[in-house]
Amino acid sequence: MAVGDQNDVYRRLRGYLPRWFPDENQSPVITGLLQGLAYTGAFIYSLLSYARLQTRIKSATDGWLDMIAADFFGSALMRAANQSDDSFRARILINLFRERATRAGLIRVLQDLTGRTPVVIEPTRPVDTGVYGGPLIGYGVAGAYGSMLMPFQAFVTAYRPVGTGIPLVAGYGISTGGYGQPSRASYAALSMIQGGVTDADIYAAIDSIKPVATIVWTRIAQN
Incomplete structure (x- = not known):
C-alpha cells in the first residue's frame, strides 16, 4: 500500500x-x-x-518538457529522436545557464554539440595572430594574419562530430560478415541515422552564442 x-x-x-x-x-x-x-x-x-x-524543470516529464523548451528557446532547442526525458532535461538546463556572448561560451557550445574543439581566431586579438617582437611569431611558426580593420569579427573552424556509421552496413563491396555472422547488404540513407548533428545545428549554435552586432565567419570541416 x-x-x-x-x-x-x-x-x-x-x-x-x-x-x-x-x-x-x-x-x-x-x-x-x-x-x-x-x-x-x-x-x-x-x-x-x-x-x-510539471511545475519545475528538474521534475517535468513527457510533453511538458517540450513545452518548457519551447517557452525558453522557441524552435532553437528541440528534443532529438527517441531522446529520453533525463537527457532532454540536461540539454535544457545546460542551455538555460550557458555562458553567452564570450569566446569561451562559443567554444563550449560547439564542444557540447559536436564533441570536438573548434578553432577560433579573432583578427584583433594578438594571442591569436601574434605580434612583431612577440613570443608567438617567428619564422616557421604557424599563425593567422591580424587586422585592426576587422573589429568585432572572428573566424571559426567548427568540426562535424565523428560519426559511428550504420551498424552492420559497410561501404560498397566491403563485407561485414564473420565467423557465425552473415554479411548484410543494404542501401543506406540519411534517415537511418537519427539524432545526428547537422551543419544547420552548428550554425544555429554559433548564432545563439555570438554577441549582437558581431560577425562570426564560420567554416565547417570534417577533420
Missing part, C-alpha cells in the same frame, strides 16, 4: 466511520461505496502529483 493509492484512500475513509458501523467483511454495500470513492480519490491524487511534477 502506497500513499495516495486506492487502498490507502479506502483505509482513510474507513477510519472516519463511527464505531457502530459493522466490520467491512459484514457490510459489502458500505465497503463497495467506499471503494468507489477511494478509486476516484486515488485518481485525483495521482493527477495532482503528476501536475506538481
